[in-house]
Amino acid sequence: MNDLYRRSMTAAVERLGSEIAGDDDVTGVVVTSAKKTFFAGGDLKDMMKATEDDAEQIFEQVEATKAALRALETCGKPVVAAINGAALGGGLEIALACHHRVVVDDDKVKLGLPEVTLGLLPGGGGVTRVTRMLGLQDALMTVLLQGTQFKPSAAKDAGLVDELVASRDDLVAAAKAWITEHAADADAAKQPWDRAGYKMPGGTPSNPKLAGFLPAFPALLRTQLKGADMPAPKAILSAAVEGAQVDIDTALRIESRYLTKLITGQNSKNMIQAFFFDLGAINSGSLRPEGVPTYEPRKVAVLGAGMMGAGIAYSCARSGMEVLLKDVSAEAAEKGKQYSVTLLDKAISRGKMSEEKKAEILARITPTADPADLAGVDTVIEAVFEDPSLKNQVFAEIKDVINPDALLCSNTSTLPITELASGVDRPEDFVGLHFFSPVDKMPLVEIIRGEKTTDATTAKALDIVTALKKTPIVVNDSRGFYTSRVIGTMVNEGLAMLGEGAHPQSVERAATQAGYPVGTLQLSDELNMELMVKIRNATKAAVERDGGTYSSHPAEKVIDTMIEKGRSSKLKGAGFYEYVDGKRAGFWKDLTATFPTAETQPDFEEMKERLLFIEAVETARCFAEGVIESAAAANIGSIMGIGYPPLTGGAAQFIQGYVGATGKGTAGFVARAKELAETYGERFEPPAYLVELAEKGERLPA
Numbered sequence: 001m002n003d004l005y006r007r008s009m010t011a012a013v014e015r016l017g018s019e020i021a022g023d024d025d026v027t028g029v030v031v032t033s034a035k036k037t038f039f040a041g042g043d044l045k046d047m048m049k050a051t052e053d054d055a056e057q058i059f060e061q062v063e064a065t066k067a068a069l070r071a072l073e074t075c076g077k078p079v080v081a082a083i084n085g086a087a088l089g090g091g092l093e094i095a096l097a098c099h100h101r102v103v104v105d106d107d108k109v110k111l112g113l114p115e116v117t118l119g120l121l122p123g124g125g126g127v128t129r130v131t132r133m134l135g136l137q138d139a140l141m142t143v144l145l146q147g148t149q150f151k152p153s154a155a156k157d158a159g160l161v162d163e164l165v166a167s168r169d170d171l172v173a174a175a176k177a178w179i180t181e182h183a184a185d186a187d188a189a190k191q192p193w194d195r196a197g198y199k200m201p202g203g204t205p206s207n208p209k210l211a212g213f214l215p216a217f218p219a220l221l222r223t224q225l226k227g228a229d230m231p232a233p234k235a236i237l238s239a240a241v242e243g244a245q246v247d248i249d250t251a252l253r254i255e256s257r258y259l260t261k262l263i264t265g266q267n268s269k270n271m272i273q274a275f276f277f278d279l280g281a282i283n284s285g286s287l288r289p290e291g292v293p294t295y296e297p298r299k300v301a302v303l304g305a306g307m308m309g310a311g312i313a314y315s316c317a318r319s320g321m322e323v324l325l326k327d328v329s330a331e332a333a334e335k336g337k338q339y340s341v342t343l344l345d346k347a348i349s350r351g352k353m354s355e356e357k358k359a360e361i362l363a364r365i366t367p368t369a370d371p372a373d374l375a376g377v378d379t380v381i382e383a384v385f386e387d388p389s390l391k392n393q394v395f396a397e398i399k400d401v402i403n404p405d406a407l408l409c410s411n412t413s414t415l416p417i418t419e420l421a422s423g424v425d426r427p428e429d430f431v432g433l434h435f436f437s438p439v440d441k442m443p444l445v446e447i448i449r450g451e452k453t454t455d456a457t458t459a460k461a462l463d464i465v466t467a468l469k470k471t472p473i474v475v476n477d478s479r480g481f482y483t484s485r486v487i488g489t490m491v492n493e494g495l496a497m498l499g500e501g502a503h504p505q506s507v508e509r510a511a512t513q514a515g516y517p518v519g520t521l522q523l524s525d526e527l528n529m530e531l532m533v534k535i536r537n538a539t540k541a542a543v544e545r546d547g548g549t550y551s552s553h554p555a556e557k558v559i560d561t562m563i564e565k566g567r568s569s570k571l572k573g574a575g576f577y578e579y580v581d582g583k584r585a586g587f588w589k590d591l592t593a594t595f596p597t598a599e600t601q602p603d604f605e606e607m608k609e610r611l612l613f614i615e616a617v618e619t620a621r622c623f624a625e626g627v628i629e630s631a632a633a634a635n636i637g638s639i640m641g642i643g644y645p646p647l648t649g650g651a652a653q654f655i656q657g658y659v660g661a662t663g664k665g666t667a668g669f670v671a672r673a674k675e676l677a678e679t680y681g682e683r684f685e686p687p688a689y690l691v692e693l694a695e696k697g698e699r700l701p702a
């Protein structure tokens with residue numbers, strides 16, 4: 001909601017007021033839009049610029065916006081919103097200030113209050129009105145704290161809109177018809193909360209029934225956030241509960257104060273950057289080389305029907321591609337196909353899939369052990385074990401059967417793509433596709449360009465990922481690429497803390513309270529410490545082969561001790577945690593005996609910082625080495641691929657949006673990283689590239 005909107009809405013409402021006063025013929029008002037969207041809400045570009053010094057001005061602007069909407073809903077005539085396109089955030093808030101909402105029933109139209117996902121609060125009356133419409137519990141749980149974007153029918157089920165019409169052409173007529181039908185109904189021109197005898201659904205907090213379980217709300221929220229400092233959901237909860245106890249005008253003012261605090265804070269800037277601007281740019285092709293026609297994969301061969309291959313085959317088939325799922329034996333290939341059956345049955349049991357659709361998807365997957373079946377394949381995605389010679393062998397086996405220009409993709413999380421490409425006859429058509437496990441759930445795919453990968457190949461790989469409805473990032477080849485390399489530093493840092501004598505519970509909570517989805521020890525069990533040793537040995541060999549000296553990490557001692565004790569992983573049923581029937585069941589009973597807890601515990605805030613900083617410093621190194629070339633890719637890759645805390649806006653935004661005692665932005669980050677390097681070692685030293693950027697006041701490439 002920018003200045004232009006505020007001025008025009010205020011002027012329209014003022015004009016309406018004078019027309020109503022001077023003319024009894026006005027029977028009602030219809031609010032609609034001549035554009036494709038109804039209204040896209042507050043201006044996120046403006047919000048990115050707001051500082052604490054702007055707080056007063058922002059508060060006044062928000063109040064002015066709401067005064068116009070309050071005047072609209074109390075103008076004395078029925079007001080109907082005819083919603084022709086997306087109504088999100090402030091857009092839906094305009095509609096909520098109307099007495100009746102009609103929407104075109106087109107699933108492409110999105111309605112909702114997504115503010116929480118951007119570190120904001122629906123402060124154009126959204127919290128106050130939805131709470132009064134649906135009651136505290138429903139408003140918070142289904143609309144405000146989730147930020148769900150509903151399609152029209154779902155918005156109607158949720159009680160956010162009142163009426164659906166089949167076509168846009170029917171909208172205004174339906175709105176006018178409602179006004180005519182309610183000509184004799186004085187309440188039609190009043191919101192429920194302005195009518196005599198209004199009661200909030202489910203009661204206000206002073207109602208003993210609600211008061212009894214209201215204290216559970218903040219506790220539940222804390223559990224959901226795992227203690228992470230997410231200001232937006234907390235502010236939404238506070239504004240809703242406080243606002244429910246006072247009159248509407250006071251409630252609207254409370255909401256404005258919380259919104260002002262969020263807009264002027266850093267967290268909303270981080271989240272808007274990552275989840276609106278960066279994600280939007282990537283999804284509209286910012287990383288795609290230009291001038292390459294769109295590629296439509298039709299017949300895909302997935303080599304290897306293990307967990308990853310089976311997941312990739314499922315995703316391809318769900319997206320309409322014909323899939324040949326190949327393994328060494330027909331049984332192994334068939335077993336891979338069964339994985340799709342399991343996933344589809346689960347979707348059916350949740351009411352998200354029909355038997356017909358399941359049959360259609362399964363019919364697209366042909367399991368096979370015979371290379372000859374791969375004739376006509378335009379895309380190969382290899383997903384066998386992480387062994388370069390095996391990978392080369394499976395490509396060699398099929399090279400003369402597939403289309404001569406078929407795209408060659410290798411799913412690997414660590415093996416250098418240039419080396420793998422040297423084993424095929426068309427290295428320019430070869431590209432790395434790093435899927436994350438489980439493939440059907442994880443939204444990111446890291447595309448790795450080898451030395452010889454052409455732009456056309458990269459563009460095709462991006463098109464495949466887009467066709468799979470996943471988000472791509474593009475990186476250049478390097479050991480561990482971007483994501484695996486960065487996550488390794490965080491895991492090592494957590495393990496080093498344990499080795500230093502930090503209590504295991506603190507190690508876990510440092511991660512989750514910083515905003516990571518899981519603790520480092522749990523993650524190590526899941527990643528498997530034997531694999532970590534394998535990667536360490538390969539890295540060491542590569543460093544020494546290139547004439548360098550490998551410097552060991554304090555985490556290595558911890559990992560080696562765990563392996564000696566036979567506790568390498570969840571897979572083995574024994575790690576930092578005990579496992580019963582494959583499920584985590586508390587810390588290993590000898591954990592603190594093996595890694596004694598120091599009498600003086602480290603500063604908890606610094607433990608959180610160490611995790612965030614070590615990944616951000618490694619990200620800066622990836623920029624310095626040309627592994628990653630886009631801040632948007634680093635932000636989205638780190639959040640969606642490896643669980644870097646969303647509240648930071650991603651690893652590049654953490655650097656550029658840094659706020660701390662050492663200063664703001666990249667310069668503040670560099671200064672703090674140097675302090676950590678003094679205390680914990682060279683691994684925290686920011687690369688010269690970043691130091692120079694900070695000195696020049698420049699930014700990472702967008």
Ligand SMILES: C[C@H](O)CC(=O)SCCNC(=O)CCNC(=O)[C@H](O)C(C)(C)COP(=O)(O)OP(=O)(O)OC[C@H]1O[C@@H](n2cnc3c(N)ncnc32)[C@H](O)[C@@H]1OP(=O)(O)O
Pocket residue numbers: 001036037039040041042043044045086088089090091093110114115120121122123124126280
């Ligand atoms: C006080 C309030 O409670 C606070 C708020 O309202 S917070 C804002 C909440 N609103 C949102 O989150 C909606 C954001 N917008 C969208 O989701 C989508 O733009 C949309 C569904 C409305 C339309 O999608 P689509 O038709 O594909 O158009 P899209 O390409 O996304 O947008 C067109 C342009 O408008 C810009 N834009 C869209 N919404 C914007 C917004 N809220 N603020 C600033 N710019 C916005 C886009 O960045 C894009 O700019 P570009 O042309 O320079 O790249």
